[in-house]
Amino acid sequence: MTTSRDISFHLNGVSTERSVNVRKTLADFLREDCGATGTHLGCEHGVCGACTILHNGEPVRSCLMLAVQADGTELTTIEGLSPQGELGAIPRAMKSNYAFQCGFCTPGFLISIAALLQDGNRPDERSIREVLSGNICRCTGYESIVNGVIAVVAETEASES
Amino acid sequence: MKPPPFEYLVPETLEETLEALDGADDDVKLLAGGQSFLPLLSLRLARPSLLVDINQISELSWLRVGENQVEIGAMTRESALEHSQELRAAAPLIAEAMPLIGHVAIRTRGTLGGSMAHADPAAELPAVAIALDATFSMRSKARGERTLGAQDFFQGYFTTALESDEVLTSIRFPRIKPGAGHAIAEVARRHGDFAMAGTAASVTIHDDIITEASLALFSMAEFPLRAETAETALVGSAPSSKLFAEVADLATRDLDPPEDLHASANYRRTIGATCVRRSLELAVKRAKGRA
């Protein structure tokens, strides 16, 4: 009864084709079928945000999408933010600010931050906290993460002036 | 938990969708944004035999702002509505609801129609529809299109008037008029959580007298309730804190709200009244600004 479908999409800029079971979630598909284990499952209820990825440039919970819904889309995961293992600007700022501890929530945070700072957006601390309230961390108490985001915004402002 | 097995269809047109639903069993489900449905699927609380994914139907995703009304396709994403300046000007109550709905990633996928059809009694959008007397359009292959007022659309706990062979196609809201003010006040455990109580309010003021009032209370019953007695008490009166407090009491004292881990009936009534009061204060303030 359960069927499979062929899908093709871009994962972190790389054209990818797969055959996938229709009931498989996008998160599981990325982790098991695409070797992209950087995206993590913290709850599978859509609440914790650890599974957040970019879907056509917008943040989505990959645990709340089916893999088949990736067909024809551009997906970005945490690996895509640091191509060839070279830390991108956002991860670098997070490292300088000791943002994370155990790292399990990190993929969702980095993607949410990337989405937040798109289009030259320069949120203040209040906005940063509001937007990132959709990502749960159990280790840090968030201050170091917020500091990292503020640092990225400041860097962007400095480089533009 | 992982979803149980199901058959899967991705129609590209509304017609294809209606065809698939026509004469089908009750366990055929539409998949819209999936933000409410996927958790149910993963927890195996929902077990559709066939899932019809309507995310590819572009004809259901649109926004039309007219002179007197705002019409929105059912599959329009919440994030699109959140960022529409046009919508914000024409129907601020809808725009105000958006940031209260979950978080950014939820709103990227979540749809207006999906939220309405899911009919969570704690959700903001159904309350907005009730407050503004929105009109719902739905279509089936067998019976064609029909429309229903919001109060007829929401029928019970997670239950609407949508038949199993129908697709909700669009929702029409009246455009905000001069002298009117919209406001939502809710009490949630954390930012983005479902409200434990809330009110969506629309108030019109002329010459310092309330001429129209609409109060939709959510999370207080099986579906959002219009507080009609309270509305009657407001119309013809001059706004004042004393009036708002009286009306808040009137609106909530006879309610028998549901109980759950977060809120008892008693607590819900208490904060329900607070939400009525706060939403009125804000709506009146905004109405005066739009005089």
Next chain:
Amino acid sequence: MTTVPTQRFVGTSVPRAEDDRILSGTATYVDDLQLPGMLHAVFFRSPLAHANILQIDVSEARSLPGVHAVLTGIDIEALLNPEAGSPGIWMSENVQFPVIAITRVRFVGDLIAVVVAESRYLAEDAAELIEVDYEPLQVIVDAATALDPSSEPIFEDLGCNLAAEPTCNTHGDLEAVFAKADRIFSTEIKQHRHQNVPMECRGCVADFDPVSGRLTHHGSNQGVGRSKTTLAEQLGLEADQVRVLCNDIGGSFGLKIGASREEIAVAAISRHLGHPIKWTEDRSEHMTASGHAREETLEVDAAITEEGHVLGMKVRMVCDTGSYPALGRHLGAIVERMFPGPYNIEALQFEYVPVVTNKAPYIAYRGPWAAETFTRERVLDLVANELDIDPVEIRFRNLRSHREAPGQMVTGRTLASCTARESLEALLNEVDFDSFRSEQDAARAEGRYIGIGVATYIEAAPGPRNDVDLGDETLRVRLEEDGTVSVFTSQMPHGQGHETTFAQIAADEMGVDFSQVRVVVGDSDLVPHGGTGGSRAAAMAGGATLHAARNLAERTREIAAELLEASSSDIELSEGTARVRGVPASAIQLAEVAKASLSDTPAESQSHSLEIEENYKGGQGGWSGGTHCALVEVDVETGQVRIDRYVVIEDCGTLINPAIVDGQIRGGIAQGIGAVLLEHSAYDPDGNFLASTFMDYLLPSTTEVPRMEIQHLESIPNDPDVNFRGVGEGGMIVAPPTLVNAIEDALTPYNVMITEQHLPPQRIMELLQGMQPSSK
């Protein structure tokens, strides 16, 4: 001569070694592992809180395509060592129970069967086809029912629902102390059930190799050694036939200690089926079954004077330890010994009653004994209110100072170099209480309710040397052929940055760059026995690293001295070289020294070995501690609480990496905020668990956790070398009373007396309901 090196890395916030892989998405957590031929295990769990299992029918489940096996409790028992004791790391000799339930289930989520299939999806399909006939038994979900002798014993072995014989110990002259008191203040303090909730649930991949007869167990755990011991015992294997590997871990906070029942079953199944088997717990299972903590009630009678001196206390602690034996049975002894804290309490009577109920087992959660701080700090405020004394003042009247002669708690723990009092003094420099009181009056006039709360505490991190067996910390360091330094530790970092902190210490001792030190963790073939817990890492493993590395440096200098034809006291280690002091041209690479030691004659090789094992006994140990202060506003129309300011004065001795220390403090406080305002592992009267999803169990987010001002006291060195002390648990221990004290202070006009820890909005409204504010 022991050379003490210049500190270049210790004390600085060196960027973390862990971060590159975490931030690039290349860290490896146990669910990331895919092994050839790997199958997936799903546990079928009890939907009932207490029942006898009459019959299990797995035939339909077994025949589903893609299913390799369905095993019941009897099947699993046959795969295990019959001589092994009951599973679990907390001593439970007197209670027998199987790894998977056979005749009885004891909490919702208890284990009944295991399905092994090609995917988790298929395994869940099969699990739904399992049919079980139950005979429901009396469900016991509260201490009173558990203590009722007519209640059904949840474990027949115990004959009742006491997890252990209640104890009652008296310290000091209780009678005399109570006789001289001006009055007795009585209250009952309640802590509610909540839980660890790391972002990564439990899981493992068990890989038994039939050819070698060896089990390789990939886990997510606070110590590979303990898992290895348990797995070897349960599977009837020799210790060297088991290798436990842990890679990156997504948090634990005390949960992931030792091999769980699920892991034992999975390991046995791997051997039985000849396939690697993966088990990944999902969040609903985790919330329901991984274990909970903190559910205890403390009845207190405090003997006090009119001036607010707390002379003595009688305490009766009842702990709801849930079902299967775990930490809860033993908690009382720890709480009792800590109970006087840094205060001048002259007598204590402590009774401990651990009860068994049909709930998930009581496991270790960051600062498991926290009830002592919550109770003591709450009682101080309540007494202060009763006697109309300022809460800060009452603490000064009762707190010891480190300037006094080294004292002892009446329970025997020494208080040498405890700076709790000094931390409260330091707080007064950061927070202007008088100014706040004026603000508070003004706010009240406007109908706004703000409050301030203070709490002081100490934590044994690891605690003073001379009154407790800290256990040894074994650690190895080695100078490699390429000149890098390897540190082999039993510590298992799961967010605390051990790979960074120990490298800092070793780098300083050996004169190498931080990047030249590799901290090896998570392989039971390579690392010493032990594990992380009890805030021991900084002091014990930090100390072991320091001494081992210092000895390695000494040995290195000796060999270099031979090569350079100088005296070893003239050799210095610097910039990855060894050189004669004052003669830079003499420098040779450490790699050369390492190679030279390898080519020694056998007679020389032992004394020249550049691998040093250190068995560190803990130095002088010491306390960490401090004072926290919260400023809050309570919305009396909704019961919601906002934290406006949070100040921390902390003393954890020498900081190895300040950024990491601050991170630990903030994380602990966030959990404390969660405990008070949001988190509750709730059950209904039928033992159904009500908080199995993140919609019901609410965790604090960016909008609930404020910025925190943290100040570190320069501590009094207790030990000539090792003055790093742990800090991992303190935030979580002292934040709850700090917040509750602030909330009660805010609501003073309503005359609300708070004796519980969980204060969601509804509860605050209930406390306020019907109470009009007085004009006081």
